[in-house]
């Protein structure tokens with residue numbers, strides 16, 4: 001018998017040689033029907049592969065990242081089978097799973113594939129999937145594998161084989177298709193119930209433009225038609241909510257060739273949103289005991305050598321400018337500047353925690369191919385802060401930062417979020433990680449406890465911590481379910497050392513502080529890009545560039561409208577009059593397109609009774625209110641940031 005340990009800590013005995021599928025069946029038939037693969041001792045395996053000794057086992061379903069991964073990679077094989085049946089003689093390079101879906105790169109020889117072929121391929125894949133063909137694993141010697149692919153005439157697989165050691169080589173077959181593959185795969189093709197091939201692209205072999213261009217087909221598959229339908233709906237909705245489209249329509253931002261790629265020009269409407277976000281951040285940070293600072297956009301080379309950015313990250317910085325024989329760099333982050341402010345005056349334990357905040361402007365050299373709207377830019381404005389504290393203060397400070405994230409999520413209606421806690425790998429101390437085993441253990445434990453205590457959903461990943469301390473990546477989902485990485489929250493025990501930072505502790509001895517780097521609102525660029533999609537451009541009242549539009553039915557009511565405008569402005573409400581001589585219907589439609597939260601329609605009755613006829617974005621006519629009543633309600637709505 002062998003002992004199998006499950007993720008919940010339970011253990012059970014099984015006959016040696018039982019497979020993960022046998023074990024799933026012993027738990028429940030329902031579970032056995034939906035498991036896709038298994039994690040055995042940290043490695044993802046086929047369900048059918050026999051387990052011969054004591055092991056830890058996690059059964060993987062569609063809900064696990066590794067389950068989806070196995071599903072999509074298996075779908076790539078299914079697609080290859082369909083391609084081979086329709087394009088005999090095709091040669092295959094690689095077909096990995098992606099974050100969402102999969103692709104396969106192939107050489108079609110002198111044949112070409114077009115968009116219509118994708119539909120034919122989909123049909124073929126559906127037909128093959130319904131055969132429930134098992135994915136069969138076969139261990140093979142290198143010589144036999146070389147033989148097999150030589151006979152097939154597939155030089156790409158032969159190229160892959162060159163780098164494989166004899167002994168660990170496997171082939172996978174399903175139906176009439178065999179591939180050189182490490183696996184693992186799902187049990188059979190019948191799990192793949194819904195298929196969409198999304199696009200065709202050219203891709204150079206091994207990513208090198210000197211090589212031959214291969215055909216890459218992208219696709220995505222699901223275990224049910226319902227999930228595919230939801231996914232396609234989300235894509236369609238995402239297209240409507242594309243921040244580049246909305247950013248233009250709503251006058252949020254623009255870019256210009258003469259300014260340069262990845263450099264955002266914020267238009268008046270976008271600037272209002274920026275200022276509202278900064279107002280919120282300043283208020284929140286002041287309440288939490290932060291002090292604001294302002295630092296220059298450039299610094300001498302030496303600073304970045306101390307911080308470790310040079311030479312290692314020189315590639316992601318703008319090239320230096322030389323001045324009086326000294327090299328200056330545009331800052332890629334604010335931290336070193338803040339450390340110098342901390343260090344400008346001697347600190348004692350009474351000054352700690354010392355919290356410095358700045359909406360800092362940073363410059364990063366992103367490759368031009370990587371630039372994307374507001375999401376990947378070269379100049380960014382970061383909701384940055386650094387907290388210098390003692391070890392004893394750390395847990396409380398870290399919790400306060402976490403609470404700040406949660407507060408923001410509530411304000412912006414972000415309902416789904418996950419924190420990814422990246423830890424160090426003890427085997428790589430001194431190489432990939434600062435050699436402070438005790439500090440690592442201590443801070444990781446503290447961070448973990450805070451996450452548990454605040455009830456924040458989180459996952460732990462070993463071996464992905466930053467060089468200088470554990471790191472938390474915050475992932476959020478927009479209302480249509482698209483994922484964004486918002487910000488990173490990091491603990492740092494290396495920079496305080498390299499910058500020689502210290503404070504006098506209660507025993508009158510110098511002590512090195514810990515630093516927390518945090519940026520809950522990320523950068524203006526990425527966050528406003530996210531908000532555009534999240535709200536579909538329909539910003540809540542407090543963020544809306546124009547909050548109220550006054551629509552006089554005719555010029556007769558212009559005087560009243562102007563007085564009304566004055567009253568709104570006095571109450572700090574951003575308002576405008578639509579003074580065009582258009583029909584009221586057209587004025588309403590145009591204002592709706594601009595997604596203004598409130599419209600006040602002014603006619604005879606309103607003027608005579610000092611009232612406003614209110615139309616609310618998305619709701620239409622919501623009735624007539626006394627002017628003062630409307631203003632009081634709007635002011636309250638803005639104040640509450642509802």
Ligand SMILES: [Zn+2]
Nearest residue numbers: 179181182183
């Ligand atoms: Zn494969």
Ligand SMILES: [Zn+2]
Nearest residue numbers: 333334335517
């Ligand atoms: Zn920092």
